[in-house]
Amino acid sequence: MNNENTNSRREILAGMGLATLGMLGLSAAWQKLGGATAVTSNYDARDTSFPNVTLYTHEGEAVRFYDDLIRDKVVAINMMYSDCAGICPVATANLLRVQQMLGDRVGRDVFMYSITLQPELDTPKGLKHYADRHGIKTGWKFLTGAPEDIELVRYRLGFYDRDENIDNIKENHTGMIRIGNDTLNRWSMAPALAEPQQIMATINHLDPKAVHTHENLA
Amino acid sequence: MNTAEQTDRHDESIDAASHQSRRRFLKLTGTAMIAAPAILTSRRSRAQALIELPPSPPTTPWLDELPSTIEPLSQTNLFSGPLPPPQGEANTANGECGRTDHQRWSEFFGAPVIQPDQADLYELKANAHNDHVFHPHYPPQLAWSFEGRSSNGTVLYNPTIFARYGQPVIVRLHNNLPPSHGAGGTQLTSFGLPEISMHLHNLHTPSESDGFPGDYFSETKYGPTLKKEGKFKDHFYPNVYAGLDEFGGIGDQREGLGTLWYHDHTLDSTAPNAQRGLAGFYLLYDDLDSGDEHDSNPNALRLPSHPYDYPLKFQDLRFDANGIHIFDQLNPEGTLGDKIAVNGKIQPVLRVARRKYRLRLLNAGSSRFYEFYLVNGANVVQQFTYIANDGNLLPSPITNMTRVRLGVAERADIIVDFSRYPMGTQLYFTNRLQQTDTRGPKKVQAPGTRILKIIVDHEPTEVDISQIPNILRPVRRPTSDEIAAAPVRNWTFARKSGLWTINDRLFNVKSARATISKGSAEIWNLSNPSGGWSHPIHIHFEEGIILNKFVDGIAAPIPVHERGRKDVYVLGPNTRLRVFIRFRDFTGKYIMHCHNTIHEDHAMMVRWDIKE
Known part of the structure; x- marks a missing residue:
């Protein structure tokens, strides 16, 4: 995938209005508009690298999953969908407290991402509404993309169950925060509904700049 | 390899067809939503991503x-x-x-x-x-x-x-x-x-x-x-x-x-x-x-x-x-x-x-x-x-x-x-x-x-x-009076939204879910209501004695080698163990957790404290 394609997609996105794309289903729309296959990177699960697929932020920006979001960063990633009535709203509120505790470190030392499990319905614009409604500050990106790309990301990050019947229920993937440090190749997790301080502790454990894992001292 | 490729192509064509039909459906109806939105259907990605090591x-x-x-x-x-x-x-x-x-x-x-x-x-x-x-x-x-x-x-x-x-x-x-x-x-x-x-x-x-x-x-x-x-x-x-x-x-x-x-x-x-x-x-x-x-x-x-x-x-x-x-x-x-x-x-x-x-x-x-x-x-x-x-x-x-x-x-x-x-x-x-x-x-x-x-x-x-x-x-088995007097505490291990819970709650490293007086004894019911998982549950600090074992709600014999003191209690599928434990001599924070360390790292753990 080259930049030209990404750019033309972004222009088209801007021109068309995002809601229309959402109605069509993003994957089909990308195929139609970009003339490319839905899966925007060649990827083999036996390869341990992350798929470098193109995702779209709630601010309408096209980003490469590995190059722009993961590479050389400390990250905290959960999965959600905007009309999830289960634990998603609580998880989002919980992560908001983590964001508040991290303060200036968000977007500088620690990067927070929420990836939709329902890309067919969660357009960038819809995710922006969701972020605004929950009072999310800058530095925390909500992400959507072609469904096949989202699925690759979901599997790679470990938001899945080996039992296909359980795997097919989206809500089963909303309970975890995947926390990692790409520079050190270290990956851990925290429950999305754990005490925000405990989530902080896991983030801080993987962030070399943090000393005390339980408070925001960096 | 050929078969896999064919399968892939086959799945792709199904996906493409379903997208086309969805698009036609959307155009015709002008509907923004389709039914059953909470089900994932991407077979191709699953097959591709779940390749085992x-x-x-x-x-x-x-x-x-x-x-x-x-x-x-x-x-x-x-x-x-x-x-x-x-x-x-x-x-x-x-x-x-x-x-x-x-x-x-x-x-x-x-x-x-x-x-x-x-x-x-x-x-x-x-x-x-x-x-x-x-x-x-x-x-x-x-x-x-x-x-x-x-x-x-x-x-x-x-x-x-x-x-x-x-x-x-x-x-x-x-x-x-x-x-x-x-x-x-x-x-x-x-x-x-x-x-x-x-x-x-x-x-x-x-x-x-x-x-x-x-x-x-x-x-x-x-x-x-x-x-x-x-x-x-x-x-x-x-x-x-x-x-x-x-x-x-x-x-x-x-x-x-x-x-x-x-x-x-x-x-x-x-x-x-x-x-x-x-x-x-x-x-x-x-x-x-x-x-x-x-x-x-x-x-x-x-x-x-x-x-x-x-x-x-x-x-x-x-x-x-x-x-x-x-x-x-x-x-x-x-x-x-x-x-x-x-x-x-x-x-x-x-x-x-x-x-x-x-x-x-x-x-x-x-x-x-x-x-x-x-x-x-x-x-x-x-x-x-x-x-x-x-x-x-x-x-x-x-x-x-x-x-x-x-x-x-x-x-x-x-x-x-x-x-x-x-x-x-x-x-x-x-x-x-x-x-x-x-x-x-x-x-x-x-x-x-x-x-x-x-x-x-x-x-x-x-x-x-x-x-x-x-x-x-020799083993000190609890007397019937001690068993009758012991408070009973239930611990149920379950899986929820891909996470482990104990009594429906997540692990909190800073806060005890049970506080026990030093010198007391309790009966702990350890329950694994799941059919698909086995959990070797480890209780720190004190040995316990298994009083009863139930599988699918029916009393099961305790193996002879498990009739002494234990600190790991294997909870097979649909199993409940009734365990007598004393809490003695020291105070502070301890834990119980699944010793399948992968479950343990996914927070299948509970803190309990002993106080004076």
């Missing part, structure tokens, strides 16, 4: 040998080194991490700083080394170990510690682990976090020395339940029996423990850190189980003793195509090992004398269960005597046993009499328990996999005078 490269068995005797850790003189001797308060000024003060310190030592000959003093250094050989066909590679020294100064990796009731031990643990695994790694090879919290499973240990998961430390970082980072931590192991307050002296001898092990217990990272190698044995003796088969004390059991008392640590490991140890940090179910290392070696040989041996078997995880059989070359099952479960001597030995089943962290001490075999006999420890994922074992199937070869190799240098008495260590 390939099996470890083949290894030719029986190329490497285990040492014929183990070398125990030698004491270190902590009065002459660069650091001051151990003290009750954390010595943060000299680089000790910010632990809580040692409990009952002055009672044991009478002064803030320890005096010579008051305790056995040891030093361990958690360290990385790049020369570990799991098997001659695999390259020398990285392993992490607790390093110590033998009496002649040789470096020992994860050495066995010999300890004795009534003789306190202090282990000064230095954390020398490097902050990173270096360049060129992947998430599969870079597992292991360099902060550590060393748990001694299952000593009657004051909580600040227990290796609580939040008490992890390094020179640059400290866990949520510590006060400061540090280079080292002193662990105070009083080596008193449970029942110190009730019985005085050094406690109730019926509570004696024998086969213990120390391992890393860092919050979120126990599986990778233990996989890296941070685990060793701590064998505890008293005047009953004295570790001396020549003992003239008439009370001594005179079981086979060192060097014929031999610990065996089993770990399931996985290797990549280059023979490098891997662990998938991003797989929610971790990595099931398909190579079994015995004391760090894959399919090794142990040469034994023609006499009785006490073999101490430990399942050191991460998640494989075993059912071991000792067989001869024709796979004929051999008999042995089973004397201890979870390190605790049974009231009497179980003779003519033929199998040892171990969940993660369970131990079994057995006595095998090799004098029954002609010189040169070859025997095999074989695992017959099938397991294909980390969720739990499947069925028992002969002939199984040969894990360890034993060669009856030489005559003993003297007549074997060790014995297996008919009475070992």
Whole structure:
């Protein structure tokens, strides 16, 4: 995938209005508009690298999953969908407290991402509404993309169950925060509904700049 | 390969067709939503992403040998080194991490700083080394170990510690682990976090020395339940029996423990850190189980003793195509090992004398269960005597046993009499328990996999005078009055939104879900309502007694070897265990958790505290 394609997609996105794309289903729309296959990177699960697929932020920006979001960063990633009535709203509120505790470190030392499990319905614009409604500050990106790309990301990050019947229920993937440090190749997790301080502790454990894992001292 | 490609193309065409039809549907109806939005349907990605790790490269068995005797850790003189001797308060000024003060310190030592000959003093250094050989066909590679020294100064990796009731031990643990695994790694090879919290499973240990998961430390970082980072931590192991307050002296001898092990217990990272190698044995003796088969004390059991008392640590490991140890940090179910290392070696040989041996078997995880059989070359099952479960001597030995089943962290001490075999006999420890994922074992199937070869190799240098008495260590079973008076606490282990819960709640390292008065006793109902998972549940600090077992709600017999004291309770599918436990002598924070360390790292853990 080259930049030209990404750019033309972004222009088209801007021109068309995002809601229309959402109605069509993003994957089909990308195929139609970009003339490319839905899966925007060649990827083999036996390869341990992350798929470098193109995702779209709630601010309408096209980003490469590995190059722009993961590479050389400390990250905290959960999965959600905007009309999830289960634990998603609580998880989002919980992560908001983590964001508040991290303060200036968000977007500088620690990067927070929420990836939709329902890309067919969660357009960038819809995710922006969701972020605004929950009072999310800058530095925390909500992400959507072609469904096949989202699925690759979901599997790679470990938001899945080996039992296909359980795997097919989206809500089963909303309970975890995947926390990692790409520079050190270290990956851990925290429950999305754990005490925000405990989530902080896991983030801080993987962030070399943090000393005390339980408070925001960096 | 062709078939897979065809399948892929087929699926793609289905997906494309479904997109087209959805688009037509949307155009026609102008509807923004389609029904059943909460179901994922991307078959192609699933098939593509769920490819399992390939099996470890083949290894030719029986190329490497285990040492014929183990070398125990030698004491270190902590009065002459660069650091001051151990003290009750954390010595943060000299680089000790910010632990809580040692409990009952002055009672044991009478002064803030320890005096010579008051305790056995040891030093361990958690360290990385790049020369570990799991098997001659695999390259020398990285392993992490607790390093110590033998009496002649040789470096020992994860050495066995010999300890004795009534003789306190202090282990000064230095954390020398490097902050990173270096360049060129992947998430599969870079597992292991360099902060550590060393748990001694299952000593009657004051909580600040227990290796609580939040008490992890390094020179640059400290866990949520510590006060400061540090280079080292002193662990105070009083080596008193449970029942110190009730019985005085050094406690109730019926509570004696024998086969213990120390391992890393860092919050979120126990599986990778233990996989890296941070685990060793701590064998505890008293005047009953004295570790001396020549003992003239008439009370001594005179079981086979060192060097014929031999610990065996089993770990399931996985290797990549280059023979490098891997662990998938991003797989929610971790990595099931398909190579079994015995004391760090894959399919090794142990040469034994023609006499009785006490073999101490430990399942050191991460998640494989075993059912071991000792067989001869024709796979004929051999008999042995089973004397201890979870390190605790049974009231009497179980003779003519033929199998040892171990969940993660369970131990079994057995006595095998090799004098029954002609010189040169070859025997095999074989695992017959099938397991294909980390969720739990499947069925028992002969002939199984040969894990360890034993060669009856030489005559003993003297007549074997060790014995297996008919009475070992009496057990203090609770009286019916004690059972009737004990408060009942229910603990239900479940899975919710891909996470583990205990009583519907998530683990909180800072807050206890149960607070128990010191000196009291309770009945804990441990329930696993799931059909698909097995959980070896470990309760820190105190041994318990299984009162009842229920499977699918129906009373089930408790196996004979599980009728003594235990600290790991295997909850198979749809199983409930009713366990009687006392909480004695020390206060502070402790935990109960699944010892499938992959579940443990996914927060299948609960904190409970003892208060005055």
